[in-house]
Amino acid sequence: MNIGTRKILDRSFTAVGIGSIIVMALALMVVVVPIVSNGIGAIFFTGTVEHRKMLHAEFNRGERQNLASEVASSERYRTKVYEMLSAFDAELETMEPEKKAQYDSKYSQVKTALHALLGPLPGDMVPMLTRFKYGQTRWEKAEEKLHELLYESKWDNSNPDIMGKEYFVSRAVAFEGTSLAALFPYVKNNIEKMLLPEFTVYWGFITDSSVDSHFFGGIWPEIQGTFFLAMGAMLFAFPLGVIAAIYFTEYAKPGFLNSMLRSANSTLAGVPSIVFGMFGLAFFINTLRVSESKSVIAGSLTLAIMILPTIIRAAEEAILAVPKTYREASLSLGSTKWNTIATVILPAALPGILTGGVISLGRAAGETAPIIFTAAVSVGSAIGLADVFSSPTPALSWNIYNLASEHEAAAQIRHVQYGMVLALVTIVLLLNLSAIVLRARISKKLKG
Amino acid sequence: MTTDVTTTSESVSTKKATRDIYLPAERKKVAGGGAAHIVAKDFSIHYGEFEAVKKVSADVLSKYVTAIIGPSGCGKSTFLRAINRMNDLIPSCYTSGSLLFDGEDIYGKYTDEVLLRKKIGMVFQKPNPFPKSIFDNIAYGPRLHGVSDKKKLLEIVERSLRKAAIWDEVCDRLDKNALGLSGGQQQRLCVARTLAVEPEVLLLDEPTSALDPKATAKIEDLIQELRGSYTIMIVTHNMQQASRVSDSTMFFYEGVLVEHASTAELFTNPKDPMTEDYITGRFS
Ligand SMILES: Nc1ncnc2c1ncn2[C@@H]1O[C@H](COP(=O)(O)OP(=O)(O)OP(=O)(O)O)[C@@H](O)[C@H]1O
Ligand SMILES: [Mg+2]
Numbered sequence: 001m002n003i004g005t006r007k008i009l010d011r012s013f014t015a016v017g018i019g020s021i022i023v024m025a026l027a028l029m030v031v032v033v034p035i036v037s038n039g040i041g042a043i044f045f046t047g048t049v050e051h052r053k054m055l056h057a058e059f060n061r062g063e064r065q066n067l068a069s070e071v072a073s074s075e076r077y078r079t080k081v082y083e084m085l086s087a088f089d090a091e092l093e094t095m096e097p098e099k100k101a102q103y104d105s106k107y108s109q110v111k112t113a114l115h116a117l118l119g120p121l122p123g124d125m126v127p128m129l130t131r132f133k134y135g136q137t138r139w140e141k142a143e144e145k146l147h148e149l150l151y152e153s154k155w156d157n158s159n160p161d162i163m164g165k166e167y168f169v170s171r172a173v174a175f176e177g178t179s180l181a182a183l184f185p186y187v188k189n190n191i192e193k194m195l196l197p198e199f200t201v202y203w204g205f206i207t208d209s210s211v212d213s214h215f216f217g218g219i220w221p222e223i224q225g226t227f228f229l230a231m232g233a234m235l236f237a238f239p240l241g242v243i244a245a246i247y248f249t250e251y252a253k254p255g256f257l258n259s260m261l262r263s264a265n266s267t268l269a270g271v272p273s274i275v276f277g278m279f280g281l282a283f284f285i286n287t288l289r290v291s292e293s294k295s296v297i298a299g300s301l302t303l304a305i306m307i308l309p310t311i312i313r314a315a316e317e318a319i320l321a322v323p324k325t326y327r328e329a330s331l332s333l334g335s336t337k338w339n340t341i342a343t344v345i346l347p348a349a350l351p352g353i354l355t356g357g358v359i360s361l362g363r364a365a366g367e368t369a370p371i372i373f374t375a376a377v378s379v380g381s382a383i384g385l386a387d388v389f390s391s392p393t394p395a396l397s398w399n400i401y402n403l404a405s406e407h408e409a410a411a412q413i414r415h416v417q418y419g420m421v422l423a424l425v426t427i428v429l430l431l432n433l434s435a436i437v438l439r440a441r442i443s444k445k446l447k448g
Numbered sequence: 449m450t451t452d453v454t455t456t457s458e459s460v461s462t463k464k465a466t467r468d469i470y471l472p473a474e475r476k477k478v479a480g481g482g483a484a485h486i487v488a489k490d491f492s493i494h495y496g497e498f499e500a501v502k503k504v505s506a507d508v509l510s511k512y513v514t515a516i517i518g519p520s521g522c523g524k525s526t527f528l529r530a531i532n533r534m535n536d537l538i539p540s541c542y543t544s545g546s547l548l549f550d551g552e553d554i555y556g557k558y559t560d561e562v563l564l565r566k567k568i569g570m571v572f573q574k575p576n577p578f579p580k581s582i583f584d585n586i587a588y589g590p591r592l593h594g595v596s597d598k599k600k601l602l603e604i605v606e607r608s609l610r611k612a613a614i615w616d617e618v619c620d621r622l623d624k625n626a627l628g629l630s631g632g633q634q635q636r637l638c639v640a641r642t643l644a645v646e647p648e649v650l651l652l653d654e655p656t657s658a659l660d661p662k663a664t665a666k667i668e669d670l671i672q673e674l675r676g677s678y679t680i681m682i683v684t685h686n687m688q689q690a691s692r693v694s695d696s697t698m699f700f701y702e703g704v705l706v707e708h709a710s711t712a713e714l715f716t717n718p719k720d721p722m723t724e725d726y727i728t729g730r731f732s
Contacts, residue, residue, distance in 0.1 A: 254539070325576035328534055329638070333589040333645050334566030343588075348579055446579035447627055 039422025047200030051137035113149035130212035139197040225393030230365040232300025241311030269309035274369035281373035294392035299375020307360035314356020318349035358435035368397040481511030490545035515694035532568040569647030575634035577626035589645035612640035613666030
């Protein structure tokens with residue numbers, strides 16, 4: 001090959017390489033940008049006085065004095081709304097039954113919307129669920145609810161060939177001529193004074209427990225559960241995996257049994273995680289009875305079994321990559337086999353072993369399937385360390401799935417779901433980053 | 449052990465006549481040296497089917513320097529590594545015949561190879577420092593054998609490094625990683641590391657092949673210095689070196705020990721025509 005062709009080949013390969021890296025980076029952006037931009041909204045957002053009321057009532061947080069004056073100022077504007085409602089109630093009493101019936105359902109819709117916007121109306125019963133005890137805590141949601149109050153949504157199905165089209169009708173029109181008509185412009189003009197929106201930084205999203213299945217509060221139980229599960233899995237899998245790897249590489253006699261074991265291990269690494277989940281339920285809970293039912297320990301053990309093959313393989317490769325000459329040098333100085341492993345082989349293999357470990361830790365933190373049947377619950381408070389043997393726990397991976405698919409009010413708390421995704425991604429990324437840093441540091445120490 | 453010593457002295461007396469041919473004539477004899485420290489008898493080494501060393505019989509005399517020469521691939525390293533059982537690491541490798549150290553069978557059923565290797569130190573053909581600091585490299589052996597006092601360790605480290613003629617180059621960076629040293633420095637570090645264990649026998653596999661003439665001279669000086677206190681075996685491709693530093697020389701060819709005689713004898717008056725061809729460079 002002459003120099004010209006060689007250069008062209010080199011250059012075109014460089015171009016292809018750069019191109020593929022750009023594609024990869026773009027794909028990553030497509031995933032990461034929405035996660036970050038949506039997830040960050042769980043912590044940074046425009047909160048209303050309802051949010052501050054909720055924080056005070058549920059978490060006893062915030063300045064009492066400040067809050068009291070805020071509430072007083074917002075109440076001043078709200079009173080007018082309530083007065084209009086009672087005025088309309090009185091007006092309804094005086095109406096003839098037919099006319100009254102005409103307003104009934106529309107009026108209750110207005111009241112529902114107002115409740116959603118501002119919280120319980122005077123005279124309402126105290127709601128059972130916390131989510132109904134407050135108005136909108138987030139300003140962007142409040143704006144949506146305001147729209148619902150001002151406009152009735154209708155569907156235009158006149159053309160059967162196309163999908164129905166949504167259109168909005170002003171509710172004020174429906175109440176034309178009654179005392180309630182004035183309510184709509186009033187609420188529209190004074191909504192900010194009634195809700196007092198304000199830029200809010202809610203770090204409690206990370207450290208608070210959830211209130212009323214994630215309607216309010218934070219995701220600490222999930223974060224802690226994830227931490228317990230992943231750490232528990234590591235506690236079992238890491239030592240076991242490293243010991244197994246040492247056995248395979250240093251002690252096992254090559255032969256049929258050994259190669260069988262090794263290929264079994266490789267196969268295990270490729271088994272779908274849901275299978276481990278079923279196995280965990282059948283083996284750890286039903287057979288071994290490590291706990292009565294779902295528990296952190298059962299989940300950790302299941303995750304440990306799942307990540308064990310990866311840890312073994314990583315450790316094996318790391319140990320095999322240690323130059324034979326280190327072993328020779330150590331043995332020739334009169335070191336025993338075990339001492340050689342402990343003082344020369346393992347330190348030299350440590351970067352690889354740790355990398356495998358941390359990546360497995362990230363995997364254990366992120367997996368959903370293995371903990372569905374063994375450890376995860378959708379709602380729960382943070383459990384103490386003593387409860388890991390008996391209690392199940394919420395966990396980020398499972399609760400993201402739960403919020404996305406099973407939560408009855410999923411659409412209203414998307415920000416929580418995104419917040420959890422961001423938290424999980426951050427945890428996994430931090431773990432991987434620490435693996436890289438750790439590896440670099442130890443390698444540097446080893447290379448001198 | 450005690451019974452073994454008597455067998456040794458027996459064999460020494462019966463072999464007196466043969467052993468003398470290994471001894472240097474004009475050189476100063478070593479006091480207390482000359483006992484058969486390592487004795488090979490019909491000793492063969494196989495790598496699977498392949499017989500790398502064939503029925504070697506030889507005595508290696510205590511406190512003298514024995515050189516091993518021969519063309520590449522003739523089994524010099526294999527033979528040397530057999531003496532401290534480094535070949536154990538190669539699964540396909542096995543031996544036959546007998547190889548005695550201090551009268552004890554090196555491949556005996558009850559031989560403690562760890563203890564054996566402590567007594568028979570080795571410097572390998574390729575430098576192989578640990579990925580640790582220079583200090584930790586040298587201190588590795590002493591620590592292994594129970595020295596933990598920092599001051600004592602430092603003393604041993606300095607003494608060993610000085611003996612291996614590398615102290616001046618590394619004394620101000622003992623805590624730096626040994627892999628940062630040059631190849632020649634690494635080799636001398638490995639010599640120092642072996643000396644730190646204070647073995648009885650020193651096996652050197654081409655210790656100077658990666659060194660410049662100055663460092664080579666230092667290692668050769670070191671060998672001269674250690675001669676008389678250690679039994680030394682050195683593999684070398686350098687005839688001058690063999691004749692300079694050794695008392696007796698073994699010539700291997702294709703796994704066979706062709707000739708073993710005092711160095712002066714072997715280089716001036718080789719018995720075997722093959723030896724003559726090799727040392728005169730007429731070898732193809
Ligand atoms: N691990 C091994 N497995 C199989 N054969 C081997 C192994 N090591 C060495 N051999 C073979 O044994 C023979 C002797 O090798 P050895 O390394 O002892 O040679 P040497 O005399 O030291 O050569 P050199 O001067 O090049 O170092 C060679 O033919 C080599 O190919
Ligand atoms: Mg060799």
